[in-house]
Amino acid sequence: MVEDQHVHHRGLDNGRADARRVEQDYVDLLYARLDELRARTSRGLSDALARGGGGGYAARTEREARADENATRLARLSAVENGLCFGRIDLAGGAPQAAETRYIGRIGLRDEDHEPILIDWRAPAARPFYAAAPASPGGLVRRRHLHVRDREVVGLDDEVFDLDGLSEDDRRSLVGEAALLAALSRGRTGRMGDIVATIQAEQDRVIRAALPGALVVQGGPGTGKTVAALHRAAYLLYTHRAVLERRGVLVVGPNPTFLRYIGRVLPSLGETDVVVQTVGQLHPGVAATAEDDDAAAAVKGSLRMAAVLEAAVADRQRVPEEGLAVRADGVDLRVPRETCERLRDRARGLGLPHNRARKLFVNEMLWELARAQDAWLEESLHEAEELLEAAGDTGRSELEDPDARLRTDEDTAYARETLWADAAVRAALDGLWPLLTPERLVGELLSDPGLLASAAAGAAHLPDGPGPAEEEWRALLRPAHAPWTTGDVPLLDEAAELLGTDDSEERARERAERHKREEFERYAQGVLEYTGLYEAGMLDAAGLADRQERGPAGTTAERAAADRTWAYGHVIVDEAQELSEMAWRTVMRRVPAKSLTVVGDLAQTGSAAGARSWQDMLGRYVGGRLHEEHLLVNYRTPAEIMAVAADVLAEIAPDQRVPESVRDGGAPPRAVRVAAEGEAASGAGAEPTGAEGADGIPERLPGLVAEELEQIGEGRLAVITPAARHAEVAALLPEAAAEAGPDALDHPVAVLTPTGSKGLEFDSVVLVDPSGILAASASGGRDLYVAVTRATRRLTVVHEGDLPGMLARLHTGDGTETASAAR
Numbered sequence: 001m002v003e004d005q006h007v008h009h010r011g012l013d014n015g016r017a018d019a020r021r022v023e024q025d026y027v028d029l030l031y032a033r034l035d036e037l038r039a040r041t042s043r044g045l046s047d048a049l050a051r052g053g054g055g056g057y058a059a060r061t062e063r064e065a066r067a068d069e070n071a072t073r074l075a076r077l078s079a080v081e082n083g084l085c086f087g088r089i090d091l092a093g094g095a096p097q098a099a100e101t102r103y104i105g106r107i108g109l110r111d112e113d114h115e116p117i118l119i120d121w122r123a124p125a126a127r128p129f130y131a132a133a134p135a136s137p138g139g140l141v142r143r144r145h146l147h148v149r150d151r152e153v154v155g156l157d158d159e160v161f162d163l164d165g166l167s168e169d170d171r172r173s174l175v176g177e178a179a180l181l182a183a184l185s186r187g188r189t190g191r192m193g194d195i196v197a198t199i200q201a202e203q204d205r206v207i208r209a210a211l212p213g214a215l216v217v218q219g220g221p222g223t224g225k226t227v228a229a230l231h232r233a234a235y236l237l238y239t240h241r242a243v244l245e246r247r248g249v250l251v252v253g254p255n256p257t258f259l260r261y262i263g264r265v266l267p268s269l270g271e272t273d274v275v276v277q278t279v280g281q282l283h284p285g286v287a288a289t290a291e292d293d294d295a296a297a298a299v300k301g302s303l304r305m306a307a308v309l310e311a312a313v314a315d316r317q318r319v320p321e322e323g324l325a326v327r328a329d330g331v332d333l334r335v336p337r338e339t340c341e342r343l344r345d346r347a348r349g350l351g352l353p354h355n356r357a358r359k360l361f362v363n364e365m366l367w368e369l370a371r372a373q374d375a376w377l378e379e380s381l382h383e384a385e386e387l388l389e390a391a392g393d394t395g396r397s398e399l400e401d402p403d404a405r406l407r408t409d410e411d412t413a414y415a416r417e418t419l420w421a422d423a424a425v426r427a428a429l430d431g432l433w434p435l436l437t438p439e440r441l442v443g444e445l446l447s448d449p450g451l452l453a454s455a456a457a458g459a460a461h462l463p464d465g466p467g468p469a470e471e472e473w474r475a476l477l478r479p480a481h482a483p484w485t486t487g488d489v490p491l492l493d494e495a496a497e498l499l500g501t502d503d504s505e506e507r508a509r510e511r512a513e514r515h516k517r518e519e520f521e522r523y524a525q526g527v528l529e530y531t532g533l534y535e536a537g538m539l540d541a542a543g544l545a546d547r548q549e550r551g552p553a554g555t556t557a558e559r560a561a562a563d564r565t566w567a568y569g570h571v572i573v574d575e576a577q578e579l580s581e582m583a584w585r586t587v588m589r590r591v592p593a594k595s596l597t598v599v600g601d602l603a604q605t606g607s608a609a610g611a612r613s614w615q616d617m618l619g620r621y622v623g624g625r626l627h628e629e630h631l632l633v634n635y636r637t638p639a640e641i642m643a644v645a646a647d648v649l650a651e652i653a654p655d656q657r658v659p660e661s662v663r664d665g666g667a668p669p670r671a672v673r674v675a676a677e678g679e680a681a682s683g684a685g686a687e688p689t690g691a692e693g694a695d696g697i698p699e700r701l702p703g704l705v706a707e708e709l710e711q712i713g714e715g716r717l718a719v720i721t722p723a724a725r726h727a728e729v730a731a732l733l734p735e736a737a738a739e740a741g742p743d744a745l746d747h748p749v750a751v752l753t754p755t756g757s758k759g760l761e762f763d764s765v766v767l768v769d770p771s772g773i774l775a776a777s778a779s780g781g782r783d784l785y786v787a788v789t790r791a792t793r794r795l796t797v798v799h800e801g802d803l804p805g806m807l808a809r810l811h812t813g814d815g816t817e818t819a820s821a822a823r
């Protein structure tokens with residue numbers, strides 16, 4: 001509930017109670033309409049289902065289409081129950097326009113006479129609700145936020161755009177401050193929520209930016225990049241439905257926990273045609289979660305790997321010194337080296353992927369072998385003839401040419417078939433030009449120093465080269481069959497491009513399916529015309545055929561996710577600073593139109609292969625179509641905690657601006673010093689720790705966590721530790737979820753590494769061993785920055801030795817605790 005002290009009094013002179021009653025009446029009307037539509041849709045659905053499976057093909061198809069349509073509508077109508085309407089704008093009148101009032105909500109509604117009674121938040125008519133600012137009210141007299149719980153109006157929050165009455169410094173672009181603060185002060189649930197009611201003007205610009213081109217949104221922690229990106233997905237699908245419903249939208253996020261964290265936002269916005277994946281899932285059939293060490297990640301993520309893989313494929317197209325020698329059917333067959341080379345070069349010259357060029361190579365080699373076999377047979381037949389002749393018995397008539405071929409072309413063709421069926425022949429040809437899967441190519445390459453050395457050397461001669469130096473590629477070596485890492489996935493995708501598939505069977509199947517589909521579309525058109533669905537604009541024949549083909553489970557999103565070559569209509573990348581050059585190459589392949597939204601923070605880059613500049617990463621794909629927006633206000637972290645983060649930022653990325661916190665007045669962040677392992681109670685530098693001796697992390701941490709939990713009540717807490725100490729710390733908190741667990745977000749306490757905490761937020765953060773985080777890698781400072789900016793209310797830093805210099809503020813700030821005081 002919005003407390004009275006939060007409500008601006010300016011616009012409520014007519015009495016808050018009266019205003020609330022007026023809004024309650026209107027909200028009642030909206031819910032009545034919603035109930036009516038739901039009842040109607042649900043009747044439509046049960047009618048369609050009740051008629052069972054009878055009737056002809058046409059009737060069944062029509063019923064299925066109706067049932068499908070009704071089910072989707074019903075799901076949408078149910079999803080908007082909470083917060084159906086959250087805003088109202090009053091626009092100035094003045095000739096020729098009359099003054100106008102609009103209500104803004106999660107969906108659009110019309111009354112019986114088709115008059116709009118509620119405007120969808122994504123519609124152009126809703127725009128002034130978000131865009132109006134004191135300096136540019138955009139025709140608004142007043143903006144009102146409605147707080148509705150269980151269909152009851154529990155609070156109002158008004159802003160009057162009376163320019164004379166407002167000072168310039170009235171919160172820059174911030175709008176609906178009271179509503180915003182109320183939204184921000186709610187405890188965290190472990191799932192991200194939507195913010196349709198309180199989208200801020202700078203975020204609105206991002207959400208409603210044009211579809212084409214690449215939009216990069218750079219913003220510090222908590223500036224709402226993630227939440228704005230997800231609302232943008234919903235907005236684009238609403239505004240460009242025709243394009244995007246068929247092609248879908250792909251959202252790429254950093255890790256599976258994060259994907260679960262944001263998973264609920266899109267359905268609440270009524271959008272289902274969205275595929276949400278980590279980089280580790282971009283290649284269908286692989287779900288990589290393991291990570292490389294920094295050295296391997298840096299090499300693997302570099303664009304030079306494209307040349308290494310190209311060379312690795314060429315290395316698999318081999319010609320042995322002595323040519324091809326194989327024994328088939330008891331006969332030794334040979335194809336000389338020069339012939340093998342000529343055929344290899346010809347196959348390479350086709351410019352086809354390896355597995356498709358292989359068909360030509362294998363085919364020609366089989367002819368060579370068949371001819372070799374022929375030659376051998378000819379020779380033996382001639383020999384036999386000569387023997388017979390010598391014995392006085394001629395097999396042929398005197399009239400025949402003694403040098404004529406004894407075997408016909410048909411014989412040779414037949415021999416070719418027989419040779420292809422011979423396992424030894426196939427194995428020999430596979431040795432020269434094997435059929436390769438991406439998994440095999442990459443797996444064997446990374447576990448074989450010989451293959452790697454050769455591919456790295458080969459890359460030197462390619463346009464994307466030179467390849468990595470020996471000390472670099474050695475970092476890639478690992479045991480055969482090691483689990484896939486996220487860094488491997490772009491390599492697998494690159495390999496898939498280079499290898500292609502041997503798709504002749506698939507293409508024949510596709511041809512047959514296309515034929516079937518064309519017939520069905522013709523048929524569907526007839527069905528639509530007689531049902532009237534066509535005139536109503538609800539479906540077209542292709543759409544109906546689509547539904548028919550995919551059945552109820554096959555949404556655009558599902559088909560897209562399973563298809564490596566799917567071309568999305570738009571791609572949104574979150575925590576985009578973590579993607580390597582190779583990962584961008586994969587992402588760009590998924591969106592040929594290069595329509596992208598990229599959100600991230602260069603100051604938070606943790607990956608050794610991640611971005612240091614957006615232009616460097618993206619310029620080569622989008623050129624001049626790169627548009628950059630900045631978000632500057634932090635909605636997550638209170639000012640007191642952000643001051644600590646600002647010191648860290650000044651060390652690690654002095655050129656990045658610290659976002660300004662909306663909230664302040666939170667609990668002061670604190671540092672708690674504990675004894676290091678083996679540190680004596682009276683040891684040098686130890687705080688006085690009491691009679692029972694030096695208490696270290698094992699003794700102190702559970703108590704500190706319990707203390708924090710008490711402070712935050714229903715909220716959530718994260719313990720963030722260096723990766724090397726994760727297991728040790730998790731063992732101290734058996735009730736907590738360790739990050740690998742699938743339901744880390746459903747526990748009050750989660751133990752995370754800085755990487756695992758990316759993009760997430762918690763009411764309280766207990767950061768263990770900051771020096772350990774700093775020392776863990778070259779990007780330790782950036783990881784520390786990520787860790788301290790996860791808290792929405794409280795931050796406790798637990799350290800053993802001295803605090804790192806960049807956290808010194810925790811010593812001097814108010815409320816800093818010593819170990820003894822914290823007990």
Ligand SMILES: Nc1ncnc2c1ncn2[C@@H]1O[C@H](COP(=O)(O)OP(=O)(O)OP(=O)(O)O)[C@@H](O)[C@H]1O
Binds near residue numbers: 200220758789
């Ligand atoms: N306009 C808004 N109204 C209400 N809450 C908001 C608004 N903008 C952002 N928030 C909240 O602020 C928090 C931070 O947002 P979000 O996670 O999108 O930030 P981010 O920029 O992605 O942060 P990071 O870079 O740290 O991952 C979320 O809880 C989000 O719901």
